[in-house]
Amino acid sequence: MNLFADIRALVIDALTALQAEGHLPTGLDFTAVAVEPPRDAAHGDMATNAAMVLAKPAAMQPRAIAEILAARLMADPRLLAAVVAGPGFLNLRLAPAMWQGVVRAALLAGKDFGRCAVGAGQKVNVEFVSANPTGPMHVGHVRGAVVGDALANLLAFAGWDVTREYYINDGGAQVDVLARSAFERYREAHGLEPEIREGLYPGDYLIPVGEALKAKYGNTLLDQPEAVWLADVRDFATAMMMEMIRADLAALGVSMDLYSSEKALYGTGKIEAAIDTLRNMDLIYEGTLEPPKGQLPEDWEPRMQTLFRSTAHGDDVDRPVMKSDGSWTYFAPDIAYHYDKVSRGYDQLIDIFGADHGGYVKRMKAAVSALSGGRVPLDIKLIQLVKLWKNGEPFKMSKRAGTFVTLRDVVEMAGADVTRFIMLTRKNDVALDFDFDKVLEQSKDNPVFYVQYANARVNSILRKAREAGVNVSEEVLAAADLSQLAHPAEVEVARKIAEWPRLVEIAARGNEPHRVSFYLYELASDLHALWNRGNDEPSLRFLQEDTAVSQAKIALARAVTVVICAGLGILGVTPVEEMR
C-alpha cells in the first residue's frame, strides 16, 4: 500500500466528480497533480498542488479551485481537514486511523512492505563491475559493485525483472599482458628468476597462477616461444582471475546472474553482424576524423578508418570501430555486446561505469539508440572516486598487494555491511570519503551505526516485553488496538513509515539507491527521538502497565524495524539485532 497514491486517487476522484457536476471544465490533464508530504509538518499531513496546476488550463483562480476541491474532499471520512493555503496549496489532515492503518499494513506485509509494481515486470539489465580479469578487485571497483547490486535489488523490489551482468573484458591486449606476467610466475615456479619487465603485472597474486600452470603443464612450456603458449596461458590465467574476482564479489555479498565474455564475441560473427546492422542504417562509413581541437597531439596524422556515425544519435564526433590495420577497436565488441543485450529483449539497460569512462557515455548511448531503433533506453551511471582515510590521512597502501588497496583490504577492515552502507551514502556522481575510523565509530555521526542501533533498540524492547510476559508475536501485534497511537510523536513515526513505499518508487524510477540510505537514517532518527521523549514523558515509553497499550506501541516500533529490514535488504546490509 502506498498512502500517498491512495490519497492522490482520492483527489483525482474528487476532481473528476467536480467535472461531472460542471464545477470544473472537462478535458483537463491530471498527470501533474501531485500529493506529497509537505516540507513543514505544521502544514498538515499531505499537500496537493492540484489547484495550482489546473488553474491555467481551467481558466480559474487557483484558490477558487482549491476551495471547491476542499469542500468535496471533506465528505470523505479519511480526511479530517482540507485547508487552502498559500498560493493555492490544499493541505490535508488525515484521520488518525489512516496512520494506524499504515502501521498495520507494514506488520502484515513484513519484509515485503513497500514492494510495488511500478516496474511492471519490465526486463532490465544492470551491467556492473566488469573489472578487467587481470587481478584482484580494488577499491575503485567496490563502489560500483555496491551501487550496481543495490540498484538491482531496488529495481527488483519495485517490480522490475532484473538481470545482473558482468562483462568480462577478456578479449583485449590486457589479457595478453596477463598471460606474459603469469608465464614469468610459471618460470618462477620452476626455480627460474622471473623477469617482471616494465608493463607486466607485478602482483604476488599471480604466483599461485604460476604454480597452477606448473601443475598442469609441467615443464613442457618452459622454453617454448610465446606463440606456442600464449593462448593457453591466457585462458588459464583469465579463468583463475575470474575465480578470484567472484570470490572478491562474494566477500562483498554480490552475486551475478550472468557473466558475459568479450572474447566469446570474436570469431562468431557477432561483431560483424552488429556492425553490419549499423551499416545497413547507413551509420558506418570509411572516413577520416578531424584532428582534436586545441592542443594537437605530437604524432597526429589523418587516418582512414571505419567509423560509426554516432553523431546521428547525439554524440559529438563519429567514433572509430576499426583500426587502420583492420582490427577492431574496443568499441566494436562493446557495440556487439550491447546489441546482444538489446536482442535478448531487455526493455531497459543500465551500465555502471567508473567516472573515467565519462567520455564513453555518448557513443554507447548512440550505439544502443541506433541498434534498438530508439526502443531501449540506456542509463549510464558514472561512479565517482572513493577517497580512503585512516588516522586522519589518505590511506593508500595495501598490505596485500603493496601497490593498491584491494576490495579485500576494505572488507576486512570495515566489514561488508559497513562498506556497503557507506558506499550508498552519496549519489553516484559525487566523490565519496571513506574514513575507516569514522565508519566504525559507534556514534550518531555514523549512519550505519545509527540505523543498526535503532533496529537493535526495537529488538531489545521486544525482548524486554517477552520477559515481562507481554505477547508480542507477529499476529498479536498486527491485531493490536492501534487507536492507542494518538500522540503526535508517535504519529510522526507512522508518517515516516508511510513514506517508505513512496520512496521506493521514487528511488527506483530514478535509479538512485542512495535515497534508501538517507531515508533509513531519517527513520532511525525518528525512532530514536521517540525513544528519547520517553525519558521525559513516561506515557511515550514502549512498555506500559496496560498490556494492550504496550502492544500498540510495540507494534509501532516493530513496524519501524520491518521497514529498516526491508531497506537494509535492498542495500544488501545485514540487520543487527543487538549492539555489542
Added chain:
RNA sequence: GCACCCAUAGCUCAGCUGGAUAGAGCGUUGCCCUCCGAAGGCAAAGGUCGCACGUUCGAAUCGUGCUGGGUGCACCA
C-alpha cells in the same frame, strides 16, 4: 579547444523529476544526569542555494551564458 560531472550553513552533505519560511549531522553557544531509558537530550545562532539573464502563478531544481574545481578527449583497453 570540446564533452561530461560537481558547486547549497564554518565543515560534511540531503533536498521528493518546478512548490510554501531551503533541511540534517558535525562544529559553536546556552541549558539538562543523587533515581526511574544520557554509548545522550533540549534550545539558539548560522544561507545573495557559485554569478548573471531567461522560462512561469512559483526556480536550489528547467534553459542560455559565464566563473571555479574534477574527469575524459585521435587506430589504448
